[in-house]
Amino acid sequence: MTFYLNLAVTGLLQGLLIALAALAVSLCFAVARFPNAATGDLMTLGAYTGVAGQRVTGSLIAGVVLATAAVALLSLASYALVFRRLIRARSLVAPLIASIGFAFLLRSVLTFFVGFDQLSFRLPIARSLVFGGVRIRPSDLWLVAVAVATLAAVLAVLFLTPVGRRMRAIADNPELARASGIHIRPVMITLWTLIGVCSAIGGIMLGLRTVVVPEMGWNLLLPAFAAAVLGGVGNPAGAVLAGVALGLIEALSTPLVGFTYQTAIAFVLLIATLVLRPQGLFGQAEPVR
Amino acid sequence: MLGYLEAVGTVGGIYALLALALNLQYGFTGLINFGVVGFFAIGAYTSALLAMQGGPFLLDIAAAAILAAIFSWPLGLICLRLRDDYLAIVTLAFAEIVRTVIVSEEWLTSGTRGIPGIPRPFAGLPAGTAAVAYLGLVLATVVVTAVLMRYLVHSPFGRMIQAIRDDEDAVPALGKNPASFKLVVFSFGAALTGIAGALYAHYLTYISPDQFVPLLTFYIWMAVIMGGAGRLGGAIAGAALLTVFLEGTRFLRDLIPFVSEVQMASLRLAVIGLLLILFTLYCPQGLLGRRIA
Amino acid sequence: MSLAVEHLHKSFGGLRVVEDVTFATDPQAITGLIGPNGAGKSTLFALITGYQRPDSGSVRFGATSMRGLSASARARHGVARTFQIPRPFRHLSVRQNLMAAGPRQPGEHPFNLLFRRHAVARRERELEQRADAMLAFLGLEAVTHALSGTLSGGQLKLLELGRALMTEPRYILLDEPFAGVNPVLIEQIAARIRTLAARGTGFLIVEHNLPALAALACHLLVMDRGRLIAAGSPDTVLADRAVQDAYIGGAA
Numbered sequence: 001m002t003f004y005l006n007l008a009v010t011g012l013l014q015g016l017l018i019a020l021a022a023l024a025v026s027l028c029f030a031v032a033r034f035p036n037a038a039t040g041d042l043m044t045l046g047a048y049t050g051v052a053g054q055r056v057t058g059s060l061i062a063g064v065v066l067a068t069a070a071v072a073l074l075s076l077a078s079y080a081l082v083f084r085r086l087i088r089a090r091s092l093v094a095p096l097i098a099s100i101g102f103a104f105l106l107r108s109v110l111t112f113f114v115g116f117d118q119l120s121f122r123l124p125i126a127r128s129l130v131f132g133g134v135r136i137r138p139s140d141l142w143l144v145a146v147a148v149a150t151l152a153a154v155l156a157v158l159f160l161t162p163v164g165r166r167m168r169a170i171a172d173n174p175e176l177a178r179a180s181g182i183h184i185r186p187v188m189i190t191l192w193t194l195i196g197v198c199s200a201i202g203g204i205m206l207g208l209r210t211v212v213v214p215e216m217g218w219n220l221l222l223p224a225f226a227a228a229v230l231g232g233v234g235n236p237a238g239a240v241l242a243g244v245a246l247g248l249i250e251a252l253s254t255p256l257v258g259f260t261y262q263t264a265i266a267f268v269l270l271i272a273t274l275v276l277r278p279q280g281l282f283g284q285a286e287p288v289r
Numbered sequence: 290m291l292g293y294l295e296a297v298g299t300v301g302g303i304y305a306l307l308a309l310a311l312n313l314q315y316g317f318t319g320l321i322n323f324g325v326v327g328f329f330a331i332g333a334y335t336s337a338l339l340a341m342q343g344g345p346f347l348l349d350i351a352a353a354a355i356l357a358a359i360f361s362w363p364l365g366l367i368c369l370r371l372r373d374d375y376l377a378i379v380t381l382a383f384a385e386i387v388r389t390v391i392v393s394e395e396w397l398t399s400g401t402r403g404i405p406g407i408p409r410p411f412a413g414l415p416a417g418t419a420a421v422a423y424l425g426l427v428l429a430t431v432v433v434t435a436v437l438m439r440y441l442v443h444s445p446f447g448r449m450i451q452a453i454r455d456d457e458d459a460v461p462a463l464g465k466n467p468a469s470f471k472l473v474v475f476s477f478g479a480a481l482t483g484i485a486g487a488l489y490a491h492y493l494t495y496i497s498p499d500q501f502v503p504l505l506t507f508y509i510w511m512a513v514i515m516g517g518a519g520r521l522g523g524a525i526a527g528a529a530l531l532t533v534f535l536e537g538t539r540f541l542r543d544l545i546p547f548v549s550e551v552q553m554a555s556l557r558l559a560v561i562g563l564l565l566i567l568f569t570l571y572c573p574q575g576l577l578g579r580r581i582a
Numbered sequence: 583m584s585l586a587v588e589h590l591h592k593s594f595g596g597l598r599v600v601e602d603v604t605f606a607t608d609p610q611a612i613t614g615l616i617g618p619n620g621a622g623k624s625t626l627f628a629l630i631t632g633y634q635r636p637d638s639g640s641v642r643f644g645a646t647s648m649r650g651l652s653a654s655a656r657a658r659h660g661v662a663r664t665f666q667i668p669r670p671f672r673h674l675s676v677r678q679n680l681m682a683a684g685p686r687q688p689g690e691h692p693f694n695l696l697f698r699r700h701a702v703a704r705r706e707r708e709l710e711q712r713a714d715a716m717l718a719f720l721g722l723e724a725v726t727h728a729l730s731g732t733l734s735g736g737q738l739k740l741l742e743l744g745r746a747l748m749t750e751p752r753y754i755l756l757d758e759p760f761a762g763v764n765p766v767l768i769e770q771i772a773a774r775i776r777t778l779a780a781r782g783t784g785f786l787i788v789e790h791n792l793p794a795l796a797a798l799a800c801h802l803l804v805m806d807r808g809r810l811i812a813a814g815s816p817d818t819v820l821a822d823r824a825v826q827d828a829y830i831g832g833a834a
């Protein structure tokens with residue numbers, strides 16, 4: 001029993017991580033209407049910047065703040081320089097391909113200067129807390145807190161602020177929103193900043209739990225996309241729930257499936273969703289063809 | 290020198306086959322296939338494993354094509370009635386799963402150790418002639434495929450797939466169902482990609498999972514976009530450009546000694562990323578394409 | 583072929599876009615559908631042609647219920663439609679656009695490309711001839727081989743019509759067929775519609791060009807805010823007070 005509880009703890013952490021990435025993906029899916037393949041490498045960059053920030057300032061928190069700012073700026077730059085001109089009503093291929101290009105660009109600049117060596121954050125050594133056989137590291141508690149806070153903050157912006165309301169209006173019906181005169185720019189600035197923040201925190205979280213390598217973010221793309229689809233395209237809150245669920249399912253099925261096939265689970269769930277309920281658990285049905 | 294040109298020609302020809310397949314799927318039908326390397330790997334490993342068991346060359350190639358097509362069928366059935374981007378995500382994931390399976394199922398694929406000693410056809414011939422013969426085989430395949438593509442594209446079938454690419458939602462109003470057309474194109478393209486994989490395996494005589502990474506998929510995407518998606522010559526032109534680019538960067542390394550291997554790999558990736566961005570922004574029709582206002 | 587629509591309902595979110603719409607048209611009847619923008623006419627078209635599924639209600643063509651039939655199945659049953667904003671296949675030529683609409687071309691199946699080449703070639707020639715005749719009728723011969731993406735708005739409207747006619751339909755839903763088309767051509771198209779209707783093809787036409795529509799249609803339906811508010815001969819309907827009220831501010 002405690003074995004499964006420990007797995008569940010791992011699963012919750014993994015799930016929150018996927019949820020952060022899925023939220024970034026889902027926001028872009030909903031408002032800008034394309035799957036953003038650069039999300040993974042934004043996360044990677046967040047982790048690297050975080051490590052660099054910690055090395056330079058000695059403080060992990062400073063590293064996190066630096067990373068978040070840097071990735072948010074990069075995300076905004078990607079919109080201003082690339083995606084702004086490519087997002088069109090009916091074609092999503094162009095921004096999708098460009099996002100692949102941007103992902104490659106980010107990763108290659110990183111590896112050009114930093115190489116492929118594995119880096120890691122400096123964490124204070126602390127004893128795990130034990131609750132009846134379940135081991136929890138103190139750093140994990142902080143991770144949960146930060147992840148939940150970030151998710152809550154982003155969702156709060158989306159659902160409780162005027163700019164978030166406008167963002168959701170654009171997501172629901174872009175033509176109508178444009179016709180009704182909603183100012184696109186502040187919404188887009190908010191959107192891409194939020195995407196950057198989620199990616200940065202997600203990347204740092206991943207780096208704290210594992211190690212910092214160039215492929216780390218790209219490897220999280222599939223679970224993030226699967227969660228976004230499972231939660232319902234156009235439903236960021238659904239993507240978060242789906243992400244957490246996916247993390248739990250992946251962890252709890254490790255004894256059955258083995259560690260290497262964990263990503264296969266995301267794939268299987270994705271396929272199952274597309275077969276049984278393409279609009280996702282919480283999405284709206286698309287018009288009939 | 291001749292040996293080098295033969296090598297470049299053979300690998301370039303294989304890229305051309307991959308680009309022709311992707312051009313049919315994306316350029317002419319609008320399918321976003323991000324799983325090219327997955328079908329490439331299935332073709333390569335199927336052919337290699339059969340060959341190691343003593344299977345004749347033609348059988349190996351045929352099996353590669355058939356197996357790749359078989360794997361593409363359920364993916365197509367599920368995704369092609371849905372939004373375009375779902376196919377992209379699913380095929381990307383599929384390619385990763387293929388690679389994971391290849392790495393994990395060592396009893397079948399020897400995992401990361403790879404499969405060495407894949408028999409080459411024309412083994413009886415002297416080495417120089419054998420290389421030329423293989424190059425001839427690959428180029429002949431490219432020519433036959435290109436001719437087949439031309440015939441297909443100019444046929445009523447080709448008319449319908451281009452209609453689907455241009456405006457899929459208008460097609461049902463004509464009494465025709467886009468999904469069945471898309472499925473045929475997807476599977477045919479997958480089979481072709483499988484054949485390319487088989488030719489690749491028999492040429493290199495050694496395959497391992499490291500050779501089947503997502504980057505290869507996007508090399509081919511770059512080739513198709515640069516050459517001109519939806520243009521018959523575009524795939525071949527793009528493959529030629531890709532080959533020049535890859536070989537060119539290899540030479541560059543010799544000229545600039547202070548750049549390490551790792552940095553050269555990074556530069557390559559950066560150029561590919563940049564080209565993908567720049568082409569989608571400023572030249573989406575490719576170098577051979579026509580722009581419609 | 584006749585069309586019968588019964589108690590059709592469609593809501594998006596909380597908004598009732600089509601509310602309890604019921605009407606029937608006779609074969610050989612040309613029915614017009616008018617109403618201010620946002621009245622739900624396009625959604626009604628989508629429901630009838632299978633592009634959207636209704637929340638409730640039924641659609642029947644002739645004696646056949648359309649329940650559960652996809653858009654392409656309905657089109658194969660003989661129901662053609664045009665789109666309000668033309669949807670050409672931009673990278674295909676005008677003639678290829680028309681030929682793509684031609685039914686029963688075995689060459690659309692790869693198997694037949696290999697094994698039934700004569701049948702394919704024969705049908706291609708037939709479709710070419712029909713397409714050329716259509717181009718002549720629509721006055722588009724000059725742009726036969728031009729890429730349809732380069733056509734003007736009015737030309738695209740004509741191409742939409744031509745494509746729908748190429749499917750050999752028994753019922754045609756036209757969405758603003760006269761918009762951007764010159765008056766002489768409007769009259770030629772109207773004459774063609776009358777001929778086809780006399781031979782049994784049903785028509786449901788959405789138009790804002792009321793004079794042209796009133797001259798063509800024998801029966802007029804009026805929609806406003808999702809509901810059918812009037813039905814009858816053009817003279818009766820256009821004199822109806824409710825219709826005039828609804829149309830204040832709309833196109834006339």
